Amino acid sequence: KAGVTQTPRYLIKTRGQQVTLSCSPISGHRSVSWYQQTPGQGLQFLFEYFSETQRNKGNFPGRFSGRQFSNSRSEMNVSTLELGDSALYLCASSMDSRQGTQYFGPGTRLLVL
Amino acid sequence: AQTVTQSQPEMSVQEAETVTLSCTYDTSESNYYLFWYKQPPSRQMILVIRQEAYKQQNATENRFSVNFQKAAKSFSLKISDSQLGDTAMYFCAFMKHQKGGSEKLVFGKGTKLTVNP
Numbered sequence: 001k002a003g004v005t006q007t008p009r010y011l012i013k014t015r016g017q018q019v020t021l022s023c024s025p026i027s028g029h030r031s032v033s034w035y036q037q038t039p040g041q042g043l044q045f046l047f048e049y050f051s052e053t054q055r056n057k058g059n060f061p062g063r064f065s066g067r068q069f070s071n072s073r074s075e076m077n078v079s080t081l082e083l084g085d086s087a088l089y090l091c092a093s094s095m096d097s098r099q100g101t102q103y104f105g106p107g108t109r110l111l112v113l
Numbered sequence: 114a115q116t117v118t119q120s121q122p123e124m125s126v127q128e129a130e131t132v133t134l135s136c137t138y139d140t141s142e143s144n145y146y147l148f149w150y151k152q153p154p155s156r157q158m159i160l161v162i163r164q165e166a167y168k169q170q171n172a173t174e175n176r177f178s179v180n181f182q183k184a185a186k187s188f189s190l191k192i193s194d195s196q197l198g199d200t201a202m203y204f205c206a207f208m209k210h211q212k213g214g215s216e217k218l219v220f221g222k223g224t225k226l227t228v229n230p
Contacts, residue, residue, distance in 0.1 A: 045219075056217055
């Protein structure tokens with residue numbers, strides 16, 4: 001089976017812009033979770049989608065949003081980018097996050113200038 | 114809220130030797146999962162090993178094994194016969210088991226492991 005894929009792998013944006021990141025889960029996986037990784041804060045949970053519904057959300061401002069499509073592919077959007085949004089954004093998929101094991105994609109490196 | 118602590122920011126080991134990475138966690142839950150993930154310089158997060166809290170037997174995956182001490186809330190990772198390819202950041206992670214809804218992974222800050230030739 002192919003692993004989790006994320007596009008794009010690298011992105012450079014300027015403050016105030018918006019960005020959309022994409023994640024395709026492992027075939028058959030219905031749950032997609034998003035995490036932000038920064039040197040200062042480490043790995044932090046953004047949100048999780050299952051069957052097109054957001055089931056869980058972390059402590060991030062409303063500028064961070066996401067959605068999931070019927071084929072389980074997910075997108076996350078960050079509006080009005082700030083310098084502090086520079087990070088590695090990781091997507092993880094699982095059959096169902098309640099079963100525990102999440103498999104990660106390679107991440108999207110976002111740099112905000 | 115659950116917390117995960119990795120007290121060793123950096124460690125190094127000689128090739129072929131054994132190294133143990135420490136992890137402690139804080140939770141009032143009785144049913145949960147624990148994980149070790151590895152993140153090499155390529156940045157891809159890779160699952161190393163998983164442990165269900167209700168299982169007393171320690172999980173093992175080839176050269177990787179854990180020492181799970183539930184009462185002490187400790188979950189250490191032992192890497193035997195270390196290889197150069199084991200050089201990476203290692204993250205300990207916790208997830209509650211919940212019948213309804215979903216749960217997130219809570220990560221420690223990581224331990225940077227360097228395997229020296």
